[in-house]
Amino acid sequence: MSGPKGLDxxxxxxxxxxxxxxxxxxxxxxxRRTPHAVSAAGRVDRGSDLATARGxxxxxxxxxxxxxxxxxxxxxxxxSAQGAGKSTAVALALQQHRLNARILVGTRTLAQEQAATxxxxxxxxxxxxxxxxxxxxxxxxGARGHPIERLACVADGEPLCxxxxxxxxxxxxxxxxxxxxxxxxxxxxxxxxxxEFVVVDDAELPRAMVEEHHVDLETLTHSAEQLRGKxxxxxxxxxxxx
Amino acid sequence: xxSQAQQRPxxxxxxxxxxxxxxxxxxxxxxxxxIDHLALRNxxxxxxxxxxxxxxxxxxxxxxxxPRKGTEHAAFLAALRREFADPLLARCPGFRDKNxxxxxxxxxxxxxxxxxxxxxxxxxxxxxxxxxxxxxxxTAVGTRIKHVYHIAGEPGERRDLLTTEGGLKAQxxxxxxxxxxxxxxxxxxxxxxxxxxxxxxxxxxxxxxxQEVNPSTDAARERWCEALWKAGLPTYRATWEGEL
Numbered sequence: 163m164s165g166p167k168g169l170d171x172x173x174x175x176x177x178x179x180x181x182x183x184x185x186x187x188x189x190x191x192x193x194r195r196t197p198h199a200v201s202a203a204g205r206v207d208r209g210s211d212l213a214t215a216r217g218x219x220x221x222x223x224x225x226x227x228x229x230x231x232x233x234x235x236x237x238x239x240x241x242s243a244q245g246a247g248k249s250t251a252v253a254l255a256l257q258q259h260r261l262n263a264r265i266l267v268g269t270r271t272l273a274q275e276q277a278a279t280x281x282x283x284x285x286x287x288x289x290x291x292x293x294x295x296x297x298x299x300x301x302x303x304g305a306r307g308h309p310i311e312r313l314a315c316v317a318d319g320e321p322l323c324x325x326x327x328x329x330x331x332x333x334x335x336x337x338x339x340x341x342x343x344x345x346x347x348x349x350x351x352x353x354x355x356x357x358e359f360v361v362v363d364d365a366e367l368p369r370a371m372v373e374e375h376h377v378d379l380e381t382l383t384h385s386a387e388q389l390r391g392k393x394x395x396x397x398x399x400x401x402x403x404x
Numbered sequence: 405x406x407s408q409a410q411q412r413p414x415x416x417x418x419x420x421x422x423x424x425x426x427x428x429x430x431x432x433x434x435x436x437x438x439i440d441h442l443a444l445r446n447x448x449x450x451x452x453x454x455x456x457x458x459x460x461x462x463x464x465x466x467x468x469x470x471p472r473k474g475t476e477h478a479a480f481l482a483a484l485r486r487e488f489a490d491p492l493l494a495r496c497p498g499f500r501d502k503n504x505x506x507x508x509x510x511x512x513x514x515x516x517x518x519x520x521x522x523x524x525x526x527x528x529x530x531x532x533x534x535x536x537x538x539x540x541x542x543t544a545v546g547t548r549i550k551h552v553y554h555i556a557g558e559p560g561e562r563r564d565l566l567t568t569e570g571g572l573k574a575q576x577x578x579x580x581x582x583x584x585x586x587x588x589x590x591x592x593x594x595x596x597x598x599x600x601x602x603x604x605x606x607x608x609x610x611x612x613x614x615q616e617v618n619p620s621t622d623a624a625r626e627r628w629c630e631a632l633w634k635a636g637l638p639t640y641r642a643t644w645e646g647e648l
Contacts, residue, residue: 165644166615167646169566169573170573170577172644173583174456179612179644181608181610181640181643182640183638184629184633184639184640231634259636260637262636338638339638358636
């Protein structure tokens, strides 16, 4: 098979290229991070007025984002009061230094608000009835703790969903620039991939990190009885009586 | 508009004014004068038509046949020397040979060709190449590739910038695809080119090198994508079923 070699030949045939976003995955992404103690204690501010706090916050954030490409693997913890201008400083610095950042905030509503305020942010949403045409399937799989993408959407590059090619959920990951989403997206490789800088803006990390399950007393009692039975069976087998 | 202009990143090197090379404004002046004093012969027009460029566009961009050796070549050089001082011409790529003598390409016998101008976003000629008819491209002696690029077409609403190898390819692609294209001579994308691309503020930079079975083109594509991505540009790659 032989097709047009150059872009000029392609256009002359009235055809157009397929365009795919380029994502270089930093090798550090999969590396294990181990916290370690440092000898020098961190600086503690004993309080200041709002203007000073805002100035310091903005300077620290701007410096971090400005130097992000040369000091990879570093993190900056900003702990200042509400209204100190953290989110604004991040937005302005990202716009100025043109970094593809991944921003995580507490809720989807907050993400929507920031995306509406800062036009260089692109909103990324989890699957929902508006961006997924088989949401009932996805919802059912998710409720049972199954891996959604691998079972319902795409596996090894092969679409499993009949709507995959036009899927609005996946299309949002083709957007260029800085993405903003709710905290849960921090654990979505598609969200993190391609990002040069991660901003956790008051995101409720425990909500995303800790999975809670509620079990009623009846189920708990029943489970305990089952486990006791299993334990007895195991004892019988190991002692040669079962 | 004023605030947009203020937000534009500052270019570190505007068209090569940072070293011993002539500033782009001066290079453009000399190249434009040369283009005005050269003709576009039928042999070159046939080749440009074959590539897909209409005659009027070829003429307006500045594709011109190289002068024939003899009186035409001599008259061309004489006109240049009347307009510009020899030391100035000698510093302009294309007008000196490896022995620093004042010269220019010439057509001899069956060996003919045409010059391919590389124009920037302001229409200035940043550099030239010579296409040998039936042969390859030659880059003017003394050219610094990092200062040479060709912008063709308009950004349009989408502001997708297609980047490719070669000024003529970019021009033809822009014409037929109604696209905004940037072409550089060869596959060596330089930081200065990336600087230019950043200043153009495209919504997407699409790397559209040839689709061919060629490991060096594949490596160049990867190199371009990585360099653009590392520069913080929204980088995309174009694919199609090409020459396999």
